[in-house]
Structure formats: structure tokens, C-alpha cells
Amino acid sequence: MNTTEDVLLIILSVFLALFLLLAITAAILIIKLVKSVKQIVAKAESVVDSVESAADVVKNASGPLAAFKVIKNIVDMVNKVKK
Numbered sequence: 001m002n003t004t005e006d007v008l009l010i011i012l013s014v015f016l017a018l019f020l021l022l023a024i025t026a027a028i029l030i031i032k033l034v035k036s037v038k039q040i041v042a043k044a045e046s047v048v049d050s051v052e053s054a055a056d057v058v059k060n061a062s063g064p065l066a067a068f069k070v071i072k073n074i075v076d077m078v079n080k081v082k083k
Helices: 003-082
Strands: none
16 A cells, blocks of 8 residues: 555544544434423323323313302392392
8 A cells, every 4th residue: 555545544444433423422412302302292192191180170060050050040030039
């Protein structure tokens, strides 16, 4: 090997090492990002589930509340007529 080939070999080796380090760093950052996105999605799913359960409670309670409102209106009307 002559000097030119040695210099080219060293330059290419350095660039390969830098590329590998950058690729490893990028892979680690992408894995961390994916994990954090998974955590955010899990929290969002739990929030959606809790909102759905709250909506079910309100939906189920709206029937009895409507009946109470009707009864209250009747009682109010009777009280107004008595006065």
C-alpha cells in the first residue's frame, strides 16, 4: 500500500466510525421517543376510559334526575296553586 491508499483508508475508517456512532445515538433517541409516545398514548386511553365511564354515569343518572325534575315541577305547581 502506498501513502495515498493509507490516507484514504484512515479517512474512510473515521467516517465509518462517526456514522456508526451517529446511527447508534439516533437509534437510542428513537427508542426513547417511542417509549414516551407509548406512555402518552396509555395515559390518553385511560383518560378516554374515565370520560366514557363518567358519560355513562351521567347518562344513567339522567333518567332518575328527569323523573325528580318532573316530580319537583308538580310539587311546585301544587304549592303555587295552594298559595
